[in-house]
Amino acid sequence: MSTSTATPAPALLGSVCDVAGLKLGHHTDPRRPTGCSVVLCEAGAVAGVDVRGAAPGTRETDLLRPENTVDRVHAICLSGGSAFGLDAASGVMRWLLERGHGLSVGPACVPIVPAAVLFDLWVGDPSITPDAQAGYAACEAASASCQLQGSVGAGAGATVGKLFGTARAMKGGIGMASIRLHGITVAALVAVNAVGDVLAPVTGLVLAGSRDANGRPRSAAAALLAGERPASLLRGSATTIGLVATDAPLNKPAATKLAQMSHDGLARCINPIHTPSDGDVMFALATGHAKQAADLTWLGTLAAEVTTRAVLQAIYSATPWTQAGLPAIPSWRQLQRTV
Numbered sequence: 001m002s003t004s005t006a007t008p009a010p011a012l013l014g015s016v017c018d019v020a021g022l023k024l025g026h027h028t029d030p031r032r033p034t035g036c037s038v039v040l041c042e043a044g045a046v047a048g049v050d051v052r053g054a055a056p057g058t059r060e061t062d063l064l065r066p067e068n069t070v071d072r073v074h075a076i077c078l079s080g081g082s083a084f085g086l087d088a089a090s091g092v093m094r095w096l097l098e099r100g101h102g103l104s105v106g107p108a109c110v111p112i113v114p115a116a117v118l119f120d121l122w123v124g125d126p127s128i129t130p131d132a133q134a135g136y137a138a139c140e141a142a143s144a145s146c147q148l149q150g151s152v153g154a155g156a157g158a159t160v161g162k163l164f165g166t167a168r169a170m171k172g173g174i175g176m177a178s179i180r181l182h183g184i185t186v187a188a189l190v191a192v193n194a195v196g197d198v199l200a201p202v203t204g205l206v207l208a209g210s211r212d213a214n215g216r217p218r219s220a221a222a223a224l225l226a227g228e229r230p231a232s233l234l235r236g237s238a239t240t241i242g243l244v245a246t247d248a249p250l251n252k253p254a255a256t257k258l259a260q261m262s263h264d265g266l267a268r269c270i271n272p273i274h275t276p277s278d279g280d281v282m283f284a285l286a287t288g289h290a291k292q293a294a295d296l297t298w299l300g301t302l303a304a305e306v307t308t309r310a311v312l313q314a315i316y317s318a319t320p321w322t323q324a325g326l327p328a329i330p331s332w333r334q335l336q337r338t339v
Contacts, residue, residue, distance in 0.1 A: 013309050014178030016189040017144045019245040021045065021287035024189070025142025026153030026174075027088075027134045032124030033321055036079035036088040037153035037174060038138040039189060039243060042101040044072035045285040048255030049114065052263050052273075053239055053280035057083045060114035061281070066253040070112060074101050075139075076283050077115035078154040078174075078191050078241050081129030089115035091135030116281040118193040118239040120157030122166055123321060123329070149175045150317030151331075154241070158193035159329060160315070161209035162238060163220040163272070165231035170208040170217060171321060171331040172198075175314030177306045184294050186302040188262065188310040190242030194270045195277050196220060198315050201268040201308055208315045208332045216335070221271055238275070240266060242310065243283035244303040248294040250286035259284035261300030265307025282307070 017024050021041055028035040049064045059077075063070050075092050079085030096102055096111035103110045121129075138153065149155070155174025162169045172194065178187035192198065197209025197220050210220045224230065244262040262282045267273050274280050284303070318331040 013313060014176065014187060015147055016176045016178065016187045016245055017146055018178040018180065019185050019187050019287060020247045020289035022245055023142040023144050024146040025138040025140070026148055027138040027141065028152050028156045029128060029130065029134065032128045033151065033157035034080035034120050034128060034130060035153045035156040036077060036085065036130040036134050036138050037191065038092055038135065038142060039076045040139060040142050041285060041287060042074055042096065044074055045287045046071050046250055046252060046255050047073040047114065048252060048259045048284040049281065050256065050259040050263060051281050053278035054276040056279035056281050057086060057117040058115065058281055059086050059089050060112065063112065064114060066256050070103065071252040073112040073114055075113045076243050076285065077113055077135055079115065079117045079130045080120040080154055080157050082117055082119045082121050084129035085117040086115055087132050088130040088135030089113045091132035092139055094132065095136050095139035114283060116241040118154065118158060118191055118241055119237045120193065123157040123159065124323060149173065149313055151319045154191040155314060158191055160192060160194045160196070160198050161211065161217065161220065162195050163230045164210045164223065167327050168211045169329055170211065171318040171329050173314040173318035175310045175312065175317060177309035177313055179302050179306055183292060184246065184248050184290050186244065186246045186299060186306055188242060188244045188303065188306040190240060190307060190310040190314060192240050192311050192314040193238055194240050194273065195238040195275050196270045196272040198311060199269050199271060238277050239279035240270065241281045243285060244307060245285040246299060247287050247290040248299060249288035254296050255284045255286050257296060258300055258303050262303040262307045265304035266311065268308045269311050
């Protein structure tokens, strides 16, 4: 596989908000690189999920199994902070409840908010994690025109290329992309915090990943094949989480299949993926605003493509991290300037 060379970042490729019925908001903690991102669908959207990583941190994923009763959710919460970050979903629930959004259960209203978290505790003070207040703040910031990506929200403390230790890592981030064809929109939002490298899917160019002795990204897979041994990684120390969304109408099994097919988009540009230290999770949302049926194979193909594009946008948009006394974590953009 090739290593990184100076390459201009492509233009922005769309937003998850291009799917009618969705809003996006981020909260980024000013004290250290961590935060949460919330996709709101207050009117409800059919949802599915597929968990591939071996160390996931999730909430309400069993509810999304196709055979289970509830099929609509009111938000998806993505968060840093490892398992502590699951608390952010409680703040999302409170925000929705205050506005009367949720599942009517007798006299009660229960907002349904599935969530997934990534591990960013090694970047800065690990005692600072997203909480319910952070989730609430992300909802307050949400809009249908949000274009923020990179080192914000759930992607603030994201890193990639940790197969040979965190000292060789680079910044990840959160990215998004969308495609509109034949009156149907498919979009993705992905927070990229992988153990593996992020590659350009056509050329195999290593955009961000494990760095060599000169501080340049190199192929971790090639290093393994050459006999280099990986670092001893903490289980659950990584994770790529995200969602795909469409305005096509889908039932719960179809939404589950859409989430499954979106993982192909991760595999095209992250290597290795779905490792014992990754907790990779992809949700799917279908708002039904398009009012026209779409072939699921076609939708899934688009979902995988926008997932790949969202991963690349996360890397292109990320910014470096530095803190006195600790090794710097460079970004793709920073290294491009030094070539």
